[in-house]
C-alpha cells in the first residue's frame with residue numbers, strides 16, 4: 728500500500744546503486760536548504776527480501792507510481808516520478824533553488840547540457856552494463872564466460888572514459904559536484920564487487936573517495952533503514 732504521510736516527498740527505494748542516488752541527493756538538499764522533508768519506504772524487490780512482501784514493486788498500487796515496477800520512484804505532493812535521472816532532475820528543478828547541485832537550463836544551457844550528457848552516459852551506459860556484469864558474474868545460475876567478459880570489459884571501458892574525464896577535474900562537470908556525480912558514483916563505488924579493480928583507475932578511485940566522505944552521501948547510503 729502507498730504510505731500515509733504528511734511529508735511532501737515520499738521515496739520508494741531499496742539499498743541499491745539505483746536507490747542511493749536519490750536518498751543521497753535528498754540528504755544534500757536537506758543539508759543545504761533544510762528540506763524537503765521526506766519519508767523513505769523500503770520496497771521488496773526480490774525473493775531474498777525475507778519478511779517482506781515478495782516483489783512489492785510489481786504490486787498494482789506501486790505500478791500506478793512507477794509503471795516500470797522498479798525502484799526508485801518518488802512522489803511529491805502526490806506527483807509521481809520514476810527513473811533515477813528523471814528523479815534527480817525533477818528534485819533539482821523543484822528544490823535546488825540556488826543551483827548548488829544541478830544546472831539551470833535557462834541561464835546556463837551549456838552547463839545543463841554537460842549535466843545531461845553525463846547523466847545519460849551513466850543512465851544508459853554504466854548502470855545497465857555494470858548491472859549486467861553483476862548479473863552474469865554474481866547471480867546467473869549458469870556461468871557464461873562470453874556474457875561475463877562482454878559486460879565486465881564494457882564496464883571497464885566505461886570506467887576508462889570516466890578516468891579521462893577526471894583528468895584535471897575533481898568532478899564530472901566543469902562547474903563541480905552535482906547530480907551527474909551522484910548518479911554515477913553510486914554504481915562506480917561498487918566496481919570492486921563487480922570485479923573491477925579501482926586501482927587501475929586512480930582518478931576515478933580518488934573521485935569515489937571524495938564523494939564517499941560527504942556527510943550527505945554517508946547518510947543517504949543508510950536509506951532505507953527499515
Ligand SMILES: N[C@@H](CCC(=O)N[C@@H](CS)C(=O)NCC(=O)O)C(=O)O
Nearest residue numbers: 743745772784797798799810811812
Ligand atoms: N533504469 C532504472 C533502473 C531501476 C532498477 O533496475 N531497479 C532495480 C533495483 S536496483 C529494481 O527495482 N528491480 C526490481 C525488479 O526488476 O523487479 C532507473 O534508473 O531507475
